[in-house]
Amino acid sequence: MGSLIPRRISLLGLCLLLFWIPSLCSAAVTGRVSWIYDGDTLEVAGVGKVRLIGIDTPEGKASARDNFYWERYRIPASRLRQVAADALARNIQRVKGDLVRLEFDRQKQDKFGRTLAYLYLPDGSLLNRQLIREGLASTYRRYDFRLKQEFLAVEQQARDAAIGLWAQ
Numbered sequence: 001m002g003s004l005i006p007r008r009i010s011l012l013g014l015c016l017l018l019f020w021i022p023s024l025c026s027a028a029v030t031g032r033v034s035w036i037y038d039g040d041t042l043e044v045a046g047v048g049k050v051r052l053i054g055i056d057t058p059e060g061k062a063s064a065r066d067n068f069y070w071e072r073y074r075i076p077a078s079r080l081r082q083v084a085a086d087a088l089a090r091n092i093q094r095v096k097g098d099l100v101r102l103e104f105d106r107q108k109q110d111k112f113g114r115t116l117a118y119l120y121l122p123d124g125s126l127l128n129r130q131l132i133r134e135g136l137a138s139t140y141r142r143y144d145f146r147l148k149q150e151f152l153a154v155e156q157q158a159r160d161a162a163i164g165l166w167a168q
Helices: 004-025 065-073 077-095 127-133 148-161
Strands: 029-036 041-044 048-052 099-103 115-120
Touching (some): 029 077, 048 127, 077 127, 115 127, 127 148
Antiparallel strands (some): 029 099
């Protein structure tokens, strides 16, 4: 009977470890931004290509996504190109070369193998949210993520202010 106690403790320890490992995987990671691809994708040293969770910025060149912006919001392609350039320039100015903190949500990678993350700047502010606030990104609606309702509210403020994507 005495030998069952260590086995139960070991089994309990193993079970606790299995529940603890996923939280380790979702813990924050830091890295230096080494490249900016566009408004919602960048490279972080030690992590790789990072796609900002919960936002969508227009593409630098005409794409099928333009149809979505036109059909849903009546945003012309010329404004999409300008916002794409502004988002890229803003990210280069704001984060290139900086040490940032990444936090993850339910899904850690997208179908293209990019790491999905919330990106916190050195001052503690959230880049994903700032891009929406400045009208340089819209809230990604297709998938659920932890900050979706907050991002939608911030987007509505940008729309009400008629800035960036939402300019008249």
